[in-house]
Amino acid sequence: MELFYAYEADGRTCRLDADESGHCCRVLRHRAGDEIHVIDGIGTMYRCRLTDDNPKGAEAEVLEAFPGWGGHPYRLTVACCPTKNNDRFEWFVEKATEVGVDRIVPTIGERSERKVYKTDRALRIALSATKQSLKSRIPEIAEPVSVKDFICHSEPAEQAKESLKLIAYCFEGDTKRISIQEALRSFDGKDVTILIGPEGDFSPEEARLAVEHGYIPVHLGASRLRTETAAVLAATAVYLHFE
Amino acid sequence: MELFYAYEADGRTCRLDADESGHCCRVLRHRAGDEIHVIDGIGTMYRCRLTDDNPKGAEAEVLEAFPGWGGHPYRLTVACCPTKNNDRFEWFVEKATEVGVDRIVPTIGERSERKVYKTDRALRIALSATKQSLKSRIPEIAEPVSVKDFICHSEPAEQAKESLKLIAYCFEGDTKRISIQEALRSFDGKDVTILIGPEGDFSPEEARLAVEHGYIPVHLGASRLRTETAAVLAATAVYLHFE
Numbered sequence: 001m002e003l004f005y006a007y008e009a010d011g012r013t014c015r016l017d018a019d020e021s022g023h024c025c026r027v028l029r030h031r032a033g034d035e036i037h038v039i040d041g042i043g044t045m046y047r048c049r050l051t052d053d054n055p056k057g058a059e060a061e062v063l064e065a066f067p068g069w070g071g072h073p074y075r076l077t078v079a080c081c082p083t084k085n086n087d088r089f090e091w092f093v094e095k096a097t098e099v100g101v102d103r104i105v106p107t108i109g110e111r112s113e114r115k116v117y118k119t120d121r122a123l124r125i126a127l128s129a130t131k132q133s134l135k136s137r138i139p140e141i142a143e144p145v146s147v148k149d150f151i152c153h154s155e156p157a158e159q160a161k162e163s164l165k166l167i168a169y170c171f172e173g174d175t176k177r178i179s180i181q182e183a184l185r186s187f188d189g190k191d192v193t194i195l196i197g198p199e200g201d202f203s204p205e206e207a208r209l210a211v212e213h214g215y216i217p218v219h220l221g222a223s224r225l226r227t228e229t230a231a232v233l234a235a236t237a238v239y240l241h242f243e
Numbered sequence: 244m245e246l247f248y249a250y251e252a253d254g255r256t257c258r259l260d261a262d263e264s265g266h267c268c269r270v271l272r273h274r275a276g277d278e279i280h281v282i283d284g285i286g287t288m289y290r291c292r293l294t295d296d297n298p299k300g301a302e303a304e305v306l307e308a309f310p311g312w313g314g315h316p317y318r319l320t321v322a323c324c325p326t327k328n329n330d331r332f333e334w335f336v337e338k339a340t341e342v343g344v345d346r347i348v349p350t351i352g353e354r355s356e357r358k359v360y361k362t363d364r365a366l367r368i369a370l371s372a373t374k375q376s377l378k379s380r381i382p383e384i385a386e387p388v389s390v391k392d393f394i395c396h397s398e399p400a401e402q403a404k405e406s407l408k409l410i411a412y413c414f415e416g417d418t419k420r421i422s423i424q425e426a427l428r429s430f431d432g433k434d435v436t437i438l439i440g441p442e443g444d445f446s447p448e449e450a451r452l453a454v455e456h457g458y459i460p461v462h463l464g465a466s467r468l469r470t471e472t473a474a475v476l477a478a479t480a481v482y483l484h485f486e
Contacts, residue, residue: 072465091334098472134467179486221486222315224377229341236479243422243464 001037002028003131005138006060009040014048014060021058024050036060039136041127045069070135072100074242075191079105079150080231081198082117092228093122096235097129097139105142107150111200117144147195147206151213154193163191167215168230169202177217180234184241192238196231244280245271246374248381249303252283257291257303264301267293279303282379284370288312313378315343317485318434322348322393323474324441325360335471336365339478340372340382348385350393354443360387390438390449394456397436406434410458411473412445420460423477427484435481439474 004024006014016024016038024030032053038046038060044067048060078101082089093104104126106117122141130138145153164187166180184192195210202210211217220233247267249257259267259281267273275296281289281303287310291303321344325332336347347369349360365384373381388396407430409423427435438453445453454460463476 070466095472095475098466098468099476100466132467132469181483181486221482223313223341223343223482225341226375229338232338232475233342233479233482236476237483239464239466240424240480240483243424 001134003045003134004036004038005127005131006038006040006046009038009044009046009062011065012062014038014040014046014062016058016060018056022055025053025055025058035063039069039131041130041136041138043068043071043137045136066136068136070133071137072239072242073190074238076101076235076238077103077105077154077193078196078231078235079107079154079193080196081109081112081147081227082106082114082144083227084113084199086121088226088228089117090122090125092231093125093141094129095232097126097135098133099232099235099239100135101139101235102137103140103142105150105154106144107147107195108144109147109198109200110203110206112198113200114198119143147197147202148209150195151206151210151215162189163193164189165193165195165213165215166218166234167195167202167207167210168218168220168234169197169207170219170224175207175211175217177219180218180220180237181241183216183218184238190242194231194234194238196227196234199227244377246288246377247279247281248370248374249281249283249289252281252287252289252305254308255305257281257283257289257305259301259303261299265298268296268298268301278306282312282374284373284379284381286311286314286380288379309379311379313376314380315482315485316433317343317481319344319478319481320346320348320397320436321439321474321478322350322397322436323439324352324355324390324470325349325357325387326470327356327442329364331469331471332360333365333368335474336368336384337372338475340369340378341376342475342478342482343378344382344478345380346383346385348393348397349387350390350438351387352390352441352443353446353449355441356443357441362386390440390445391452393438394449394453394458405432406436407432408436408438408456408458409461409477410438410445410450410453411461411463411477412440412450413462413467420462423461423463423480424484426459426461427481433485437474437477437481439470439477442470
């Protein structure tokens, strides 16, 4: 099943941008009259009939709408410090999208080696992984923000009555950590936020601030994981928990 | 903590090959008398004193041995069909090693696009990921084998009284599948084998043969995952289950 992304979908007509139109009408040679499947990127898949096969701006008429198509029964934000090697962070974006994530926030920690992150490639990867894994909602890739600002200003989604906020870190000290599964088991909501630190871990100040703001310190088991592996493992733990 | 791999370790002396010796003595400039940490690749980490800093063949005297260091409380074999794009399979080898796997078997299915697989790069990746994730045991990378031969000839490890054998596939049909977590919960042994199919899934014949040989059909949740993502997710589910 091939999915196309519509930048505009009003429930009757879907409009594809130049990239998607080229792929649909030039590469895959779809012609007006063909049935195609289109996602709006915000949670609905449409079965459509192609009405204009212009490879620079195709249009399709909606035959049937599938709201919530390919969705998951939780709302997950992963705030993760971009890795020194960009490929590794992009791999996390791809895999977390496949597994099921709603929002990815690149956060810059005090010990982050990478202090600047551009979201354009991650946006393309998230779109591609969304289509490949047959989902209709593209995860939001937020603009980068400092770990401290994220902790102080992030609020649960409006529809969520309560949110489980977790911080995964490795720091030594007296702070008691529980496993991520234990934290999930003791929560009966749907809204989860996980904060994953940079290669050099969170600073003690960031960790303290997170706990003050209601973040629960968790560990991800006995293995020492790279930043991007920890981020995908955390998303997987949430996905498996809500299965 | 930096780990070096000894191709020979008899409990008193550890010998490093040219690659490891060069990294230890030329790149990191360790000199005779320095304390270093060495793994034997089969489950023991040694605290050592470098006695010969030859960058082509270094030797170290064992001061203390840590058997079982960085190990995990299960024995996991992942038999996975190599992906068309080699990078994706190698990524699985790296991530499964970080999380914790004992044996990786590249299996060639009837519908595999890739019919040939060379293990040399995977061996290097497994070694590197073992050291990076602070483990002492390098997962075995088996020589490729057909899916059918794997099903018919693989036996649980000798020390395992019983083994949980799982096959993850997507095929449509009447076969009832349970979730991988459900399968794990109903098992009280430690030896788990998971079979992951190629992009085109297992053939009905392979699926039938697996079930005949005691494999339990499982699903990995609602998301449609790429081969390598499915393989890492399955390893993660086992890791989290035994935490």
